[in-house]
Amino acid sequence: MEQQELIPHLFRTEYRKITAVLCKLFGIAHIEVAEDIAGETFLSALETWPYRGIPENPTAWLYSVAKNKAKNHINRSHIFAEKIVKEVQSATPLSEEIVIDLSEKNITDSQLQMLFAICHPAISAEAQIGLALRILCGFGIDEIANALLTNKETISKRLLRAKEKLRQEKVKIEYPGPAEINDRIEPVLTTLYLLFNEGYYSESNDTVLREDLCLEAMRLTHLLIENELTNQPKVNALLSLMCFQSSRFAARKNENGDIILYEDQNESLWNRDLIDRGVYFLNLSAKGTEISKYHLEASIAWWHTIKEDTNEKWESILQLFNHLLQIEYSPVAALNRTYALSKAIGKEAAIAEAEKLQLEHNHFYFTLLGELYKDIDNHKAKQYLQKALSMAKTQTDKQIIKKKIEALINYH
Amino acid sequence: MKDYLLIYRMDYSAIPQGTAEQMEAMTKRWMDWIAGIAAKGRLTDRGNRLAATGKVIKGNNVVTNGPFTEIKESIGGYSMVNADSYDDAVELAKECPILAVGGNVEVREISLL
Amino acid sequence: MNEYILIFRHEDGNKVASPEQIQTWMKQTMDWIGGIAAQNKFVQGNGLPFDDAKVVRHNNIVTNGPFGEIKETIGGYIIVKADNIDEAVNFAKGSPVLQGEGNTVEVRKVITGGSAKLNDRN
Structure with a gap:
């Protein structure tokens, strides 16, 4: 790899590891110190490598520089040393010198423990996503702003507030006890689910960035699965769902970035490897008795990997949505359930149910409603679609509705 | 562990209209009983009381006002507990204060709909 | 918004249905509940199998079902959100339980939040 590609690449994979380990060592109150040291480490690489050449083992070089910088910081800052080092040392009384452990095991543990810390109930969902992208995924502020379709200032403020909140709440960077794990893992899964959806449904034009978001969400979910304590059936179900969804990544947008609806997608572009992995994790998720919303959504996503319309498919999807809505209502699920009802039972029954949805x-x-009235009352269908068009906000949504209106007109 | 529904039934019309103190004492016994189950980690859902009157829907959409206060055993409320077996759940139900005032507790295993 | 419990009362809990009938009934029930849940009006629900059910009575006498002095047996219940009892009654009218002759659905307002006073007649 060329030098100009190597540093950004290492930044993406190593910045988050160094930050997590240092933050775990210093405590959440000093999250910025951890970030600064990780940042300075890469600055050193940028300053040194062009002149002295790329070191033999670039990652080891980064780790050793990070360790030195951390030690220097501790020695330099009296207050920091007083407050922090005492705590750190009292935890490891035998060692004279503070050990900065950048072993693979400690990196993984630190990242997972940071994940639990960031997904603290006191932090808003959007701030959790921002923090996860910054601290656990090593995204730059401008990348986060681009992915979340907002500006850098908003993201910076959001992150500052969230870090302040973590300090106020004195959030500990540790694994929850076995008794709490079930409650504590819920917000973690919610954040990973939202992180994935940000990537999958983002309006951002940057396809690579959007895919990266999805991959990062999958990577973090996979970390949970690799850890015995957090390897729960519902975590497997969530990863399964992500695999099935992302299997359609290449098929759901054309070269102009326009969205291609499911029924028009080219099946050969669906990623079979990801579908197989989805099936693998779905099978693993079947352990135990709990049926979480992720189990149901993954099962619905599995049925969508079969393109052919059969009564069995839509009847199964309908029942899965019936179940999902009982666990957690959402307008999207209510609308999709009604669509499945039209496919399984018929449009008349679905229209009657749709009209109750408010x-x-x-x-x-x-x-x-436009879809349901098509072929039953095309005049009404067109009126509903035009109403939808007048309300739609994003270009993508408008495009989809316009296509449907055109199809309706051409059809006659 | 399975979940069991406890359905509290009694003759509403036969409830003695006691003094405020007596009513308070009854409420306290009730709360103590529920809290006792919760303290054992056996309460799945404290449940709810039901309003005394309601409606009944029969076939052909015939709707009548609920005659429940006239029959001797009307459902007054319910709770959900977890237990190893029916017998285990029955043991919990035996402590219910409603039994002292002539009511009864129906114990039913839950199956998810 | 209030909560109402819809109690399914079966006239004859001993009636044996064929597996096909049970399957059809289950599907209809799930579609009915799914329709209520799609309106964000579903709170919770459970089926109550008849087998082995017990009643604990005064002096700790335990009897096996059938239950109470009324002959109907409770087969399950759901709790829904509704503005008033009429809206809850409308939900109840769609219940597949009513297809069985003599079956009824009892609709009762749930008293949420307050302490469990037995003599409250709200």
Whole structure:
């Protein structure tokens, strides 16, 4: 790898590891010190490597520089030394010198423990996603802003507030006890789920960045699976869902970045490896008795890996949505359930159910009604689609609805 | 461990209208009983009381006002407990204060819908 | 928004249904509940199998079902959100339980939050 590619690449993979290990060592109150030291380490690489050449083992070089910088910081800053080193040393009384452990095991543990710390209930969901992207995925502020479709200032402020909150709440960087793990893992899974969805459904034009977001969410979920304590059936179900969804990544946008609807997608572009991995984790998720929303969503996603429309497929999807809605209502699930009902039982029954949904503020609701009325009352269908078009906010949504209106007109 | 529903039934019309103190004492016994189950880690859902009157829907959509206060055993409320077996759940139910005022507790295993 | 419990009362809990009938009934029930849940009006629900059910009575006498002095047996319940009892009754009208002759659905307002006073007649 060329030098100009190597440093950004290492930044993406190593910055987060160094930050997590140092933050775990110093405590959440000093999260910025950890970030600064990790940042300075890469600055050193940028300053040194062009003149002295790339070291034989670049990662080892980075780790040793990070260790030295951390030790220097501790020696330099009296206050820091007073407050922190005492705590750190009292925890390891036998060692004269502080050990900065960048072993693979400690890196993984630190990252997972940071994941639990960041997904603290006191932090808002959007701030959790921002922090996870920054601290656990090594994304730059501008990348986060681009991915979340906002500006750098907003993200910077959001991260500052979130870090302040972590300090106030004195959040500990540790694994939850076995008794709490079930409660504590829920917000972690929610954040990973949202992180994945940010990538999958983002309006951002940067395809690589969007895919990166999905891959990072999958990487962190996989870390949970590799750890005995957190390898729960619902975590496997979540990873399964992510595999099935991302298997369609290449098929769901054309070269202009326009979205291609499921029914129009080229199946040969679906990633079979990811589908197989999804099946693998779905099977693992079947252990135990709990059926989480991730189990249900993964099963729905599995049925969507079969393109052919059969009654069995739609009847199964309908029942899965029936179950999902009982666990957790969402307008999207309500609309999809009604669509599945139309496929399984018929449009008339679905229209009757759709009209009870009370989602008049949601343009997808009118898109659905437009779909359902197609071939039954095309005039009404067109009216609903036009209503949906007038309410849609994003270019992608508008494009999809326009296509549906065109199809309706051409059809006659 | 399985979940069991405890359905509290009694004759509403026969409830003695005691003094405020007596009512308070009854409430306390009830709360103590529920708290005792919770303290053992056996309470799945403390459940709810039901309003005394309601409606009944029969076939052909015939709706009548609930005659529940007239029949001797009307459902007054329910809770959910977890237990190893029916017998185990029955043992919990035997302590229910409703039994002292002529009511009964139906114990039913839960199956997820 | 209030909560109402919809109690399924079967006239004859001993009636044996064929596996096909049970399957059809289950599907209809799930579609019915799914429709309520899609309106964000579903709170919770459970089936109550008849087998081995018990009643604990005064003086700790334990009897096996059937239950109580009324002959109907409770087969399950769901709790729904509704503005008033009429809306809850409308949900109940869609229940597949009512296809069985003599079966009924009892609709009762749930008293949420307060302490469990037995003599409250709200």
